[in-house]
Amino acid sequence: MVRTTYAATVAATLAAAMRADERVVVFGEDVALGGPYLTTKGLAEAFGTARVVNTPISEAAICGAAIGAAQSGLRPVVEIMFVDFIGLALDQLVNGAAKAHFMSGGQLRVPMVLRTQGGAGQRGGAQHSQSLESWLVHVPGLKVVMPSSAREVAALLPSAIADDSPVVVVESKTLYFRHEDLPDEGVAPEPLGTARVLRQGRDVTIVATSRMVHEALEAARQLAMRGIDAEVIDPRTLVPLDLATIAASVVRTGRLVVAHEAVCHGGVGAEIAAQVQAACFYDLDAPVVRVGAPFTPVPLSPMLEDAYLPGTAEILDAVDAALD
Amino acid sequence: MATGYPTDDGALEAPAPERLVWMYTQMYRIREFEERVKSTFTAHPGVIRGHTHLADGAEGSIVGSIAALAPGDQILTSYRCHGYPIALGTDTKAMMAEIYGRSTGLCGGLGGSMHLFDPARGFLGGSGIVAQHLPHAAGAAWAAQIRGAGQAVVCFFGDGASKQGAFHESLNIASLWKLPVVYVMENNHYQASTRSDQEDANAAAGEPLAVKATAYSMVGITVDGTDPVAVHATVAAALARARAGEGPTLVESLVYRLSAHGNLIAPPGVPLHYPEHEAVAIFGNQAEYEAALRGDPVPRFRHRLVTDGVLDALDADALEATVREEIDEAERFALESPLPAPDSGLAYVYA
Numbered sequence: 043m044v045r046t047t048y049a050a051t052v053a054a055t056l057a058a059a060m061r062a063d064e065r066v067v068v069f070g071e072d073v074a075l076g077g078p079y080l081t082t083k084g085l086a087e088a089f090g091t092a093r094v095v096n097t098p099i100s101e102a103a104i105c106g107a108a109i110g111a112a113q114s115g116l117r118p119v120v121e122i123m124f125v126d127f128i129g130l131a132l133d134q135l136v137n138g139a140a141k142a143h144f145m146s147g148g149q150l151r152v153p154m155v156l157r158t159q160g161g162a163g164q165r166g167g168a169q170h171s172q173s174l175e176s177w178l179v180h181v182p183g184l185k186v187v188m189p190s191s192a193r194e195v196a197a198l199l200p201s202a203i204a205d206d207s208p209v210v211v212v213e214s215k216t217l218y219f220r221h222e223d224l225p226d227e228g229v230a231p232e233p234l235g236t237a238r239v240l241r242q243g244r245d246v247t248i249v250a251t252s253r254m255v256h257e258a259l260e261a262a263r264q265l266a267m268r269g270i271d272a273e274v275i276d277p278r279t280l281v282p283l284d285l286a287t288i289a290a291s292v293v294r295t296g297r298l299v300v301a302h303e304a305v306c307h308g309g310v311g312a313e314i315a316a317q318v319q320a321a322c323f324y325d326l327d328a329p330v331v332r333v334g335a336p337f338t339p340v341p342l343s344p345m346l347e348d349a350y351l352p353g354t355a356e357i358l359d360a361v362d363a364a365l366d
Numbered sequence: 367m368a369t370g371y372p373t374d375d376g377a378l379e380a381p382a383p384e385r386l387v388w389m390y391t392q393m394y395r396i397r398e399f400e401e402r403v404k405s406t407f408t409a410h411p412g413v414i415r416g417h418t419h420l421a422d423g424a425e426g427s428i429v430g431s432i433a434a435l436a437p438g439d440q441i442l443t444s445y446r447c448h449g450y451p452i453a454l455g456t457d458t459k460a461m462m463a464e465i466y467g468r469s470t471g472l473c474g475g476l477g478g479s480m481h482l483f484d485p486a487r488g489f490l491g492g493s494g495i496v497a498q499h500l501p502h503a504a505g506a507a508w509a510a511q512i513r514g515a516g517q518a519v520v521c522f523f524g525d526g527a528s529k530q531g532a533f534h535e536s537l538n539i540a541s542l543w544k545l546p547v548v549y550v551m552e553n554n555h556y557q558a559s560t561r562s563d564q565e566d567a568n569a570a571a572g573e574p575l576a577v578k579a580t581a582y583s584m585v586g587i588t589v590d591g592t593d594p595v596a597v598h599a600t601v602a603a604a605l606a607r608a609r610a611g612e613g614p615t616l617v618e619s620l621v622y623r624l625s626a627h628g629n630l631i632a633p634p635g636v637p638l639h640y641p642e643h644e645a646v647a648i649f650g651n652q653a654e655y656e657a658a659l660r661g662d663p664v665p666r667f668r669h670r671l672v673t674d675g676v677l678d679a680l681d682a683d684a685l686e687a688t689v690r691e692e693i694d695e696a697e698r699f700a701l702e703s704p705l706p707a708p709d710s711g712l713a714y715v716y717a
Contacts, residue, residue: 067512092512098542103535106501107508110519113490114440114509134532137495138502146483146491147473148714182715206717 043223051192051224052081052157052213055199056119060089063117066203069095070104070121070157077121079159079218101130105156109138109208112154117203125160125174125212132177139208140183153206155199159213161253161303163351166215168339171347173252173304178210179280179313185209185234186280190255192222194238194278196229205234214252235282239291243273246297246361249288249314250276254301254333254352261357272361280310288314289321296327297364301357306334331360381433381598383676389433389594390667390677391685393425396449397664398686398693399458400625403448403465403479407629407639410701413466415638417494417631418479419446423592423624424552426663429453430597431520431550431619434605438517440488440506442499444524445480446552447492454487462696468703475706476714497523497530500549504536507547507614518546518608520601525575525618526557529565533578537616541582546608548601549616551575552591554623559644579616591619592663622658 046054053076060066068085074096076083086094097104101122108118122128128135135156142150162171178186187202187209189195195213202209240255241262250258255276262272273291277283292298298318300311315330333356341347381389400420406413421428424446432453435441443450448465452458456472464471465479472482483491490506493499503521510517527533528551540547553575555562562569568577579586585607589600597619604615626641641647645655671677 098535098538100535100539102532103501103504103539106498106532106536107505107539110442110490110499110502110505110507111509112505113485113502114506116509116512118505133495133498134501138493138498142483142491143717144714145473145477145481146485146714147471147476148717149473149483149485150491151717153717185716 044226045221045223046192047219047221048192048195048213049079049081049218051195052199053083053085055196056082056085057088059119059200059203060085060093065115065117066119067093067095067111067116068119068121069097069107071097071099071123073121078123079215081157081213081218082121101127102134105131105134106138108154108156109134109142109152112152113142113150117153119155119157119203122156122158124170125158126169126172128158128174135184135208135210136181140181143207144183151206152208154208155202156208156210157213158210159215159218161214161216162340162347163216165342165344165347167342171340173302175212175280176304176309179310183208184281187211187234187278188252188280189213189278190252190276191217193224193229194276196224197232198234198278200231201234204231209234212252216253234279235284236279237275237277237284237287239273239275239287241272241274243271243295245271245295246299246364247273247275247288247291247295248299248301248357248361250274250301251280251310252303254303257354258301258357260354261361264354264358265361270361270365283314283317285317285321289318292318292322293325296325298326298330299333299357299360299364300330301333301352301360303352304334305337306332307337309334328364328366331364333357333360381595385433386595386671386676389429390671391689392429392432392453393594393664393667394686395458395689395692396425396428396452397422398689399452399461399696400448402462402693402697404625404640406697407637411637413701416478417628418465419628420625421446421449421623423658423663424554424621425449426594426667427550427552427591427597427619427621430594431522431601433594433598434602435488435520436517438488438515439519440490440510440517441520441522442490442503442506443492443522444496444499444527445492445494446524447480447482450522451482451484451487451489454484454489456484456487456489458692458696459699462700463703466700466703467705468700469706469710470699470703474710476711497527497532499523500527500532500536503547503549504540504545507540507545508543510546511543516609518548518605520548520550520605522550522552525551525553525555525562525566527551528575528578537582537584537614540614541584544611544613547614548604548608549614550601551616551618552621553618554621556623556627556644558627559648561649574618576616576618584614584616586616586618588618588620591621592661592666594667622661624658624662
């Protein structure tokens, strides 16, 4: 096994993609310096600053240039340093990248990856801590990936880069420096749109994304001590969503908890709950329970932020509600 | 009709006589095509709903610019995008069918008037969001710079786009990275319903909008956009600088949009049409508009070529008749083409 981190795996996976395909280029703010979380560390040294390019603080131009470059033969992997900044690039992403293939009747392709990261818990305040993936999930034409570990980065980022559609990869700043052992032989790429069952169980299904996957696994461990057998599923990609794997689990357990760090209101959990109830209504023994943050901006003060963040305790409460 | 290859490898010398005739032919084709789009609202009510935007008055700028391209170059445009692909040789039947929303359209009826695309001819498309495509042009130019084959990108937009943040971000990056791109701002002096001097600090101060280039340390030039030969010389020189690694140019091409910003927007069932130009409808400036009509660049260029002995008047009549036949055929083809199957709207969401 190789001991590594999520952030180092991002850098290593990008390096492998750049070695394998000279069309892969990386640009964004500070990427040639490694970025604030070191997710592009070493790339400029290995591949030169013609392929690993620092940009001005111009999120619309970063995303827009990726679109033009992708339509012209490159496979850009661009970085928006915090998902909170994506509003500045959203027109490019939503009205440009997501629609070019469609509006052109299939003539254009936009094989770009937009990497960004979100999540609270680092005392970043309301504008550096959000989980905004539901904005992106709502847009036809975008694929949305949320790796929950170094392993998932290694499995999914190559598939995102190989995809001919625009893919947004939302990483987790909280998970970046978490240690993890990966197999010596590496992790083979896995297709987007496939969920992963991380723990099998009979009594309740917990679907969790990103950081909440680890909270769900901890909740499942504690539930096991109480004799409750929870199944934990990481959808890994929110678009396309592997409903089949989730529904097959719910058919067996009859109960579903959906957990994400984003605010519940209008969140991805609502979409998953709606799809599951439509697919498995007569197999459900209880209403679907959602776990997410309260409907407020992320507060700064440690006391307030800790209270804001959903975690294992909230998942346990939700499971109790689902089993009630 | 056969159009010939539209480019001349970016030659800097004055266009040869046959090239001037080619330019006039393209200007006339664009005008006839757009007149037909306009007349569709009255001749075939309901065939076009939604939005169309015409470039009548800008034909000289469009054709002069396109004539300066070389093989492998790319262009991007705003939603006022009919003229460019016509000059590039895109089939006008497929274009009209696209505007009519037919399955035989250039984009299968998924794009429409504002979203024409022909990447095989280097046309990366028209965007309905003002200035959205300016950073795309920077990215395409970056790809061209990496390819290192001397190719370049021309990005067309209106004066209104220069008030967007994407304009600032794009021109900064393009100049900083010495990207092979030419930004052609077709300044028609109106942003939908307001005059430039009401919206633009440079215009309000009586300055040409090309001064904006100074802020990005790039060359800025103002050219008479009604003169295709002048536009060709300016854009060809800018392309030569771009290909030589000397970076981008902002070309301000002065034109007068002879039609209103776009067709009327109205509830379903209400017939659409083109309203009066804003100069008249909003500002009551009949004299300005009539002066613009007298300066119409299409008949003016014909007159110049005939006067200069480049084009015989009878030959001009003949080529115009041929163009009208082409546009008749485009309209007939589009009208007779089927609407797309309902489920075809689910195609092409993902590549």
